[in-house]
Amino acid sequence: MTSPPHTGSAAPAAGSDKLDARVLKIAGVVVLSAIMSILDLTVVTVAIPTFVNVFETSFAIAAWTMTGYTLALATVIPLTGWGADRFGTKRLFITALVLFVAGSVACSFAWDITSLIGFRVLQGFGGGMLMPLGMTIMTHAAGPQRIGRVMAVLGVPMLLGPISGPILGGWLIEAASWHWIFLINVPIGAIALIAAIFILPSDDPSPSESFDFVGMLLLSPGLALLLFGVSSIPEMGTIASARVLIPAIVGFILVVVFVFHALRATHPLIDLHLFKNRNLTVAVLSMSLFAVAFFGAGLLFPSYFLQVRGESTLHAGLLLAPQGIGAMLTMPVAGFLVDKIGPGKIVMAGITLIGLSMAVFTQVGADTSYTLLLGSLFVMGLGMGATMMPIMTAALQTLTHHEVARGSTLMNIVNQVGGSVGTATMSVVLTNLIQNREFAGPAIASQQNPGIRAELEKVPGVLEAGLQQAGEAFGNTFMVAVVLIALTLIPAYFLPRTKPKAPVEDDKEAAPPLLMH
Template sequence: MSAQPSPAAPGAAGLDDKLDRGVLKIASVVVLGAIMAILDTTVVNVALQKLTIEFSTSFDTIQWVATGYMLALATVIPVTGWASDRFGTKRLYLLAIGTFLVGSMLAGLAWNVESLIIFRVVQGLGGGMLMPAGMTILTRTAGPQRIGRVMSVLGVPMLLGPICGPILGGWLVDAVSWRWIFYINVPIGVIAFVLALHLLPKDKAAKSGRFDFAGLLMVSPGLAALIFGVSRIPSTGTVTAIEVWLPAIAGILLLVSFVLRALRVADPLMDLSLFHNRTFSVSMITLSVFCMGFFGAMLLLPTYFTLVRGESALHAGLLLAPQGFGAMIMMPIAGRLFDKFAARRIVLPGLALIVVGMVPFTQVTSTTPYALLLSAAFVMGLGMGCTMMPITSAALQTLRSEDMAKASTTTSILQQTSGAIGSAIMSIVLAALLGSRFGVPTNEGQLAATAATLNPATHTAASALAAGAFATPFLIATVILAVCLVPAAFLPNRRFIPSPPSTGSDDAAAPVPAAPLH
């Protein structure tokens, strides 16, 4: 069996939904690690335009600074479920923080775009272990009856990343150096490591199955090959180029082979039997579609403000803050509602708010009023506060304690992979449209648009051309988010009520079967 629940959470054994001091201490450590990983993602997004100019490269290349990080997260996450059981979540969490710190230092020392992408991958290897390991620690400590409440506690400080990240990143890029968007992780990481060492409960390594090395050789290269093939479309301008279709098909075949193998071997890298749980399956489908649309769109926002509107990186970060504030306001409310009502009744209105908030961006021009855009971003933030955490909570709530590590791993890999695919799709569409509008090859569209908008003689016309290129990928993201309403409609429509554990049970709580859906 997995590591035992922390004794710091006595309420977890019963049906008391209050969060005691022990749970809050552990939550603070997990939150700090999550902030570090999420902060780095948002800090880098606002600096992509600066990095494009710094390294004289194209947008479809520089987006690998973001996508490579997310891809590394996706490739290392499959190992974390097995490693959590084999070595204990505390040891794994400390290893994750240490790896992330090393990657941050190296990224700050990068001398060209290739080395920066490689060191971002090292960061991603650490970041990929942080979230599933932290989520496993927290859900085991709190128990299923308090998942909604503890997710709201986890979610609010995590939103400091999206709010403060763009602002901090913009200031560092404008006033100091782009290198400090990576160096800033060092003091945060040191504090997180020390707190984790002292506050996280010791957990025993449990008996784990044999490591599925063959599965790792299928799923990790499969994900990398698929994303690489898709990312080559802008530079080749066609899906028929061998460097596009060959790795993409190879990646798909590897992933399909992994799924077929995982269904018939003992102890696979990802436990696909979790998908026998209907609530978990529906939640994962909803989460995947959501991340593809939402995180793909989020990659575009700071670039729109810097390229089309001529804002500095700092101002672009400030313009992204309303979305974070909207989510910060709604997330604790949604967490409390989740413990009282069904997931479907929270997620569907949240998705509707996001779709409504996205509509103005599908019509964006170089003169769209900021009041409209910032109001729309705030509405999107309110919607996000009702979606991400409730979907994840619904997926985990009906599972057994010993399944939490594997479930957290599966949740994280689908989230990161979907986000990476969404980001790649949006950057591909944007690069192609910029190249077409400025009459240059696809891989030169970003540089041509930047040069034209920076030239006072051509600024007005170039800004109008570039703005039109953003409207289409925003529309694609909006359609994807609207489609997400379909699987979300099959989320549970009745509140989940856990049953008390039987005498002598190890589990924090033994969940009863999910209530019937209607």
């Protein structure tokens, strides 16, 4: 198994609570890289209408610039744990950065929608490895007693990416061109690459366990097919479609077969024996429900401002800023407290805040007070800062050194699958609710089409009624998210509520302290 080498001066004592300069520098490299990867999940959303016009394609096809990226993430994440053990986290991290930046440059030179989708897949192969590798590197650097605080640092791009992505994308498209939503990654990636070379501790990978080719042939395509089917639900408008059912069922079967294979294999691609760890199991259940609710609701917030309130893309992104501000305030505090008293109480409080503030959105209409909405988003951000990364911390802080890479890979798979399921679920519920309301669909279309708006305004009260119906459809969809958030309280209740104890390492696998020049 991989062990960080001794390369110089001593790190702080294992019992030290302080995040020293060495750990903060490593965190800076990881966060800078994670920002690029996570921003690219959302920054493209505002460019889809531009792709439709520039490449003369349909919205459904242009949306695959997002779906292809997501599928690439899901495909490569399972390989990351083995790759980190085999080649070392630093080498693999640098490789992932190079792939991501190369994919970004290629995307900016795309000549048609097919080439753009292909280059987005290349981008996703690099981006998919950055987050689990970053979590592994930071966990090794900080040690189990400080995981809460370093996870809080890593949580900043995870929570702010969906908020700042639409703002950045809208501004770049308006100020320059669509090419710059990809080219912006080049200078950031270059800085991250140079910093990674000089700051991350050197690798000294030991001979690795054999690669689980059978597991790879089962899990990677299984996840990709499952998410392809789920991601096709909004486009097809129903689950009962061959394009949805066939890949989803085949993917699900492959994943189930992988589970049976992994339980028998000596060195499986994903070590399911990690579920013997109670804290990790409870964290996985909590993260599954939270990811479905959070990422699903994350789709609804900007859509409400765009489709019901008629805001521009840039303004819709800015209106989400209170959520990010709230998260930034509580995240460092939550990280500190998790290291002191465990994640259980922190997560329960965070989920409660999210549920209460999201309940406000179940009552939205066409003219709901912005003061009320922005205040609710701020409170929701406070809850988010005390939820996502503390759950991640609960999963990782009791794992031994050699289990961390596999544990972080597992949590990222859960996050990815949960997010895709949540987005598809909310999209289908919202679409069906809008279709069941007579004037909601035309009213939403009128926000972006002056011609339709002029037609609706010819009949007094129709436009207003349609927008109110659309607001009610959003409110009812938010109710689904609230129920899921409430259900998250059940597994979260069993998260540890005491200061974590350092995991017991086997002598042959115990990791020496991270040291560096």
